[in-house]
Amino acid sequence: MNIFSDAIRSKGLRVTPARIAVLSVLEDSEHPLDITGIISKVIKLKVDADQATIYRIIENFIDKDLVKRLQFREKKFYYEAKRYDHHHAICEKCGKIDDISNCSIDRVEREIERTKGFKVKSHSLEYFGTCKSCQTLIS
Amino acid sequence: MNIFSDAIRSKGLRVTPARIAVLSVLEDSEHPLDITGIISKVIKLKVDADQATIYRIIENFIDKDLVKRLQFREKKFYYEAKRYDHHHAICEKCGKIDDISNCSIDRVEREIERTKGFKVKSHSLEYFGTCKSCQTLIS
DNA sequence: AATTATATGCGAATAATTTGCATTAGTCAA
DNA sequence: TTGACTAATGCAAATTATTCGCATATAATT
Numbered sequence: 001m002n003i004f005s006d007a008i009r010s011k012g013l014r015v016t017p018a019r020i021a022v023l024s025v026l027e028d029s030e031h032p033l034d035i036t037g038i039i040s041k042v043i044k045l046k047v048d049a050d051q052a053t054i055y056r057i058i059e060n061f062i063d064k065d066l067v068k069r070l071q072f073r074e075k076k077f078y079y080e081a082k083r084y085d086h087h088h089a090i091c092e093k094c095g096k097i098d099d100i101s102n103c104s105i106d107r108v109e110r111e112i113e114r115t116k117g118f119k120v121k122s123h124s125l126e127y128f129g130t131c132k133s134c135q136t137l138i139s
Numbered sequence: 140m141n142i143f144s145d146a147i148r149s150k151g152l153r154v155t156p157a158r159i160a161v162l163s164v165l166e167d168s169e170h171p172l173d174i175t176g177i178i179s180k181v182i183k184l185k186v187d188a189d190q191a192t193i194y195r196i197i198e199n200f201i202d203k204d205l206v207k208r209l210q211f212r213e214k215k216f217y218y219e220a221k222r223y224d225h226h227h228a229i230c231e232k233c234g235k236i237d238d239i240s241n242c243s244i245d246r247v248e249r250e251i252e253r254t255k256g257f258k259v260k261s262h263s264l265e266y267f268g269t270c271k272s273c274q275t276l277i278s
Numbered sequence: 279a280a281t282t283a284t285a286t287g288c289g290a291a292t293a294a295t296t297t298g299c300a301t302t303a304g305t306c307a308a
Numbered sequence: 309t310t311g312a313c314t315a316a317t318g319c320a321a322a323t324t325a326t327t328c329g330c331a332t333a334t335a336a337t338t
Contacts, residue, residue: 014284014335014336015335016284016285016334016335018285019285035325048287049286050286050287050288051326052286052288052326052328053285053286055326055327056286056327057285060285069210069212069214071208071209071216073208075216076325077210077214089251089257091257092260098257100251112266116228116237116239116270117270118228118237118269118270119268120266120267120268121268121269122266123264123265123267124264125264126264127248127251127257127259127262128260128261128263129258129259129261131256132257135256135258152315153305153315153316154304154305157316157317158316174295188318189317191295191296191319192316192317192318194295195316195317196316215294
């Protein structure tokens with residue numbers, strides 16, 4: 001059918017309108033969304049899925065590694081589609097979240113494995129600071 | 140009085156038994172605690188603080204930069220005292236959280252500042268994998 | 279088209295977090 | 309050290325977030 005359906009099917013999940021909606025909302029967003037954002041965007045797609053269903057779908061997707069749960073400084077979670085491995089730069093003034101694809105901490109990981117005996121499978125890395133446009137504003 | 144009182148006072152907060160208890164619990168723990176963990180440890184100290192108070196204190200401390208909110212893979216938050224800057228290695232089998240003090244990503248930060256124009260103030264970095272002792276167990 | 283198991287909707291339960299407000303208790307200055 | 313002042317707390321209740329049970333609907337499979 002389409003790329004979202006395929007992704008869902010490939011994880012052994014049934015393809016349903018609600019699942020397609022949730023996945024496409026996350027894939028089409030250029031930044032992570034919180035649960036409220038997901039629900040309202042699904043509604044905008046004119047897909048009416050109960051919020052219990054959306055919660056369930058999010059957990060499904062996390063289990064199946066289609067979606068990743070993130071937390072920045074606020075007391076709530078954000079979700080994003082798992083595309084490639086990347087990190088985030090979160091502007092503390094405007095809240096904009098940018099992707100950082102460059103990552104060269106493999107060397108650090110190897111160091112940890114050697115000194116701690118801890119086998120690193122993955123990592124999460126977020127940067128906090130001020131984005132380009134906020135730097136030009138007088139705070 | 141003591142080091143915890145001083146830390147609290149230095150942030151312009153009043154020194155109260157509940158605040159001393161929460162801060163000492165976090166400082167004395169060698170790994171981050173969730174809200175339940177904090178509450179039960181405060182109770183063990185025989186300080187009876189209402190849970191609403193503890194929630195409020197945590198938010199105070201985060202505002203004042205005495206405490207940091209963390210999230211790993213689970214759907215809940217962890218809190219730790221802000222000592223020095225460090226990262227975590229979270230074992231996906233036993234859940235143990237280890238500190239990683241070594242951090243050499245300054246170079247990466249400079250790279251981001253140059254290419255993105257994003258001014259990095261701080262970052263968070265967590266490693267997920269398998270700790271030494273879990274590696275020897277048959278899964 | 280029938281079968282079967284999974285997914286959903288709905289309402290209700292539960293858990294997590296916050297709030298209002300009266301009371302208590304730190305802090306500071308006289 | 310004692311007020312006076314303001315911030316912090318306790319308590320109960322409200323709000324918000326999340327989960328659950330179960331009947332029904334709907335994908336997938338034949």
